[in-house]
Amino acid sequence: MHMKMEKFSMGIGDRFGHQGRAQLTAFITAARSGVHVVPVWNKSNREHLIVHSEPSAVRAEADDAVRSLGWKGTYHVDADHIGIKTVDRFLPVSDFFTIDVADFIGKPTDEPGLDDLIRQLAKVGPRPEIPSVSRPFELAPEKIVAIAAKYLSAVKEAGRVYRYIEKSRGRGNFITEVSMDETDRPQTPEDLLVILAALACEGVPVQTIAPKFTGRFNKGVDYQGDPAVFEREFMDDIAVVAFAVRHFGLPGDLKLSVHSGSDKFSIYAPINRTVKRMNCGLHLKTAGTTWLEEIAALAAVGGEGTTFAREVYAGALDHYDELCAPYASVIDIDKSRLPSAKKVQSLPGDAFAAMIRHDANNPAYNPWVRQLLHVGYKLAANAGPRYSSLLKTYAEPIGRAVTENILNRHLLKIFG
Numbered sequence: 001m002h003m004k005m006e007k008f009s010m011g012i013g014d015r016f017g018h019q020g021r022a023q024l025t026a027f028i029t030a031a032r033s034g035v036h037v038v039p040v041w042n043k044s045n046r047e048h049l050i051v052h053s054e055p056s057a058v059r060a061e062a063d064d065a066v067r068s069l070g071w072k073g074t075y076h077v078d079a080d081h082i083g084i085k086t087v088d089r090f091l092p093v094s095d096f097f098t099i100d101v102a103d104f105i106g107k108p109t110d111e112p113g114l115d116d117l118i119r120q121l122a123k124v125g126p127r128p129e130i131p132s133v134s135r136p137f138e139l140a141p142e143k144i145v146a147i148a149a150k151y152l153s154a155v156k157e158a159g160r161v162y163r164y165i166e167k168s169r170g171r172g173n174f175i176t177e178v179s180m181d182e183t184d185r186p187q188t189p190e191d192l193l194v195i196l197a198a199l200a201c202e203g204v205p206v207q208t209i210a211p212k213f214t215g216r217f218n219k220g221v222d223y224q225g226d227p228a229v230f231e232r233e234f235m236d237d238i239a240v241v242a243f244a245v246r247h248f249g250l251p252g253d254l255k256l257s258v259h260s261g262s263d264k265f266s267i268y269a270p271i272n273r274t275v276k277r278m279n280c281g282l283h284l285k286t287a288g289t290t291w292l293e294e295i296a297a298l299a300a301v302g303g304e305g306t307t308f309a310r311e312v313y314a315g316a317l318d319h320y321d322e323l324c325a326p327y328a329s330v331i332d333i334d335k336s337r338l339p340s341a342k343k344v345q346s347l348p349g350d351a352f353a354a355m356i357r358h359d360a361n362n363p364a365y366n367p368w369v370r371q372l373l374h375v376g377y378k379l380a381a382n383a384g385p386r387y388s389s390l391l392k393t394y395a396e397p398i399g400r401a402v403t404e405n406i407l408n409r410h411l412l413k414i415f416g
């Protein structure tokens with residue numbers, strides 16, 4: 001028996017830990033209209049380091065929101081993007097672990113495993129007949145070897161981290177996600193099939209898997225790429241997941257996880273209809289979209305809130321390289337499109353807020369400003385109590401914006 005991963009779930013990050021109730025309100029409202037999605041509070045090690053927070057605070061926030069709003073459904077706390085060196089402090093408080101092995105892709109390994117993998121894949125033959133895929137799959141032994149050369153060491157690492165977590169939490173007491181999204185090259189559906197077969201060989205009971213899809217999944221802004229190409233690949237990936245469950249003995253609740261999933265408005269309709277057509281589960285992870293609601297709402301309130309938002313923007317311009325470096329594979333900023341700090345200083349609060357808010361129909365919307373502020377949360381973290389006290393003073397308008405964003409722009413569009 002293992003902790004079951006429910007069919008639909010959405011990851012909600014909350015960098016500063018003030019919006020748990022506002023976020024959960026969105027799930028409660030969605031459930032009232034028949035859209036049942038399990039909330040998962042995720043925070044990566046990287047975010048904890050930047051904000052100087054502890055994983056126990058995420059657990060406390062989730063428990064508090066659930067208790068105070070009377071949520072009767074399940075919920076999880078995700079140790080997001082952890083590895084063997086960073087997982088320890090998450091072990092006592094998380095029940096969902098996102099094992100990030102992207103850094104191990106392409107690394108040579110002399111560990112055994114290739115023979116097992118070839119045997120595992122021999123079960124389905126060199127031309128596996130996978131229902132619902134858009135084209136025939138071809139997995140001759142040479143191709144398996146080539147794919148394994150890219151991913152076997154990542155899968156081995158996933159096994160090591162999984163067993164380490166299992167030793168501490170106990171088998172079946174947590175949800176296992178494996179992520180390979182933070183890399184430059186996307187994984188094809190064939191890659192995914194081989195990776196899943198290898199995870200099965202390695203004994204990792206993976207319940208959600210986050211591949212890197214084709215196209216850019218930049219933080220806080222819309223998908224960059226051809227939605228039709230994405231839809232085909234997404235459909236093939238879903239078909240591969242179902243096939244892998246059937247043939248390799250992976251957990252029946254295994255599903256895809258879409259990372260950097262917030263604000264991808266142009267692919268939500270394709271995701272929604274594909275998931276319905278395939279009657280499958282889905283996890284979609286968001287994080288910084290909530291921080292962006294905070295800063296946009298503050299920009300709009302006037303007075304001290306607007307002053308603070310302007311300062312964060314000016315600081316982000318000053319510390320551009322340092323802020324962008326950790327997120328290089330998930331942002332694309334055209335620096336020439338960033339207004340100067342002086343320009344932003346001269347704008348009224350709501351005009352600045354309109355630059356930040358993700359409304360593609362508003363000519364004032366500036367996706368480069370939005371991405372820069374997305375990675376600029378470190379500056380709000382550095383402001384310490386000054387930022388927390390603004391979050392408290394303006395809790396009402398900020399909370400409303402956070403709920404509205406999670407509910408109407410995400411939950412209902414993706415899962416409704």
Ligand SMILES: [Zn+2]
Nearest residue numbers: 179181259260
């Ligand atoms: Zn990710």
